Amino acid sequence: MLLEGKKGLVLNVLNKNSIAWAIADAANKQGATVGVGAQNERLLDGMLKLIEGRERFDPFTIDFSDDAQFDLLAEQVAEKYGKIDFLVHSVGFAPKDAMTNRFVDTKLADFQLAMQISAFSLGRLCQAMEPLLNDDASVITLSFAGSTRAAKNYNVMGLCKAALESSVRYLAMDLGVRGIRVNTLSPGPVNTVAGRGVSGLTDMIKSVHERAPLKRPYDQEEVAGSAMYLLSDLSQGVTGQILFVDSGFNILII
Numbered sequence: 001m002l003l004e005g006k007k008g009l010v011l012n013v014l015n016k017n018s019i020a021w022a023i024a025d026a027a028n029k030q031g032a033t034v035g036v037g038a039q040n041e042r043l044l045d046g047m048l049k050l051i052e053g054r055e056r057f058d059p060f061t062i063d064f065s066d067d068a069q070f071d072l073l074a075e076q077v078a079e080k081y082g083k084i085d086f087l088v089h090s091v092g093f094a095p096k097d098a099m100t101n102r103f104v105d106t107k108l109a110d111f112q113l114a115m116q117i118s119a120f121s122l123g124r125l126c127q128a129m130e131p132l133l134n135d136d137a138s139v140i141t142l143s144f145a146g147s148t149r150a151a152k153n154y155n156v157m158g159l160c161k162a163a164l165e166s167s168v169r170y171l172a173m174d175l176g177v178r179g180i181r182v183n184t185l186s187p188g189p190v191n192t193v194a195g196r197g198v199s200g201l202t203d204m205i206k207s208v209h210e211r212a213p214l215k216r217p218y219d220q221e222e223v224a225g226s227a228m229y230l231l232s233d234l235s236q237g238v239t240g241q242i243l244f245v246d247s248g249f250n251i252l253i254i
């Protein structure tokens, strides 16, 4: 098994469709002990049902809008696991107005909140967890091609993903001295709660599935498969990269 004996954190799971859940489930099946995050106590129930009766899963909560919670989580993880081998950041949020109005009308408060939750949080998480990460640990996050191209209704999230991808490169430099890798997966559109925050998602999924070179749908499972590669020792020579999981859609011009 690819992750036998490893321990790590996957943040955050909302429900069974969350990309984070597909990754947590796959990591557990590959032999890892997985700390699974929920955003708060209210959202914890759904995640607890998913891990109920399963071995090598532990629940945690963290809300990225509360800075103090990063260090609190690090304390709880240190107490439970000591050191960890991987960290998965799978969180994105922008206020509804910022995803439905024209980009040109984005308000400062919405911009700041989206950036704080969706981009700044990756570096903040690494800062809090750095002492707990084993040498050669693997950190991954989730981006979207709207970071470099204009995607309808993606708006401020495109800027967040651009900042997130840049963070990956700077974190890869900082943490690489200890052999710690930092990479991002970039899935095509997937039907999740966050995905449905982008209006027109269903049409976008249909169009990507029809036009992508592989001519077959991909979903959370394919994303989790690539995550297993990046979290495992198989990818030890890979850092600072963006790995697209979209049946090849990103290579097309039209």
Ligand SMILES: NC(=O)c1ccc[n+]([C@@H]2O[C@H](COP(=O)([O-])OP(=O)(O)OC[C@H]3O[C@@H](n4cnc5c(N)ncnc54)[C@H](O)[C@@H]3O)[C@@H](O)[C@H]2O)c1
Pocket: 011, 012, 013, 014, 015, 017, 018, 019, 020, 038, 039, 043, 062, 063, 064, 065, 089, 090, 091, 092, 093, 117, 142, 143, 144, 186, 187, 188, 189, 190, 191, 192, 193, 194, 195, 196
């Ligand atoms: N669904 C897609 O089409 C798609 C495509 C590419 C990338 N992504 C990215 O994948 C990641 C996971 O999203 P998903 O599609 O699985 O949707 P999801 O809604 O299942 O997951 C989003 C998670 O973010 C958490 N979250 C939101 N605000 C938070 C906060 N303040 N503090 C902590 N957690 C918070 C939610 O609780 C939820 O667990 C996101 O970064 C998203 O941008 C999604």
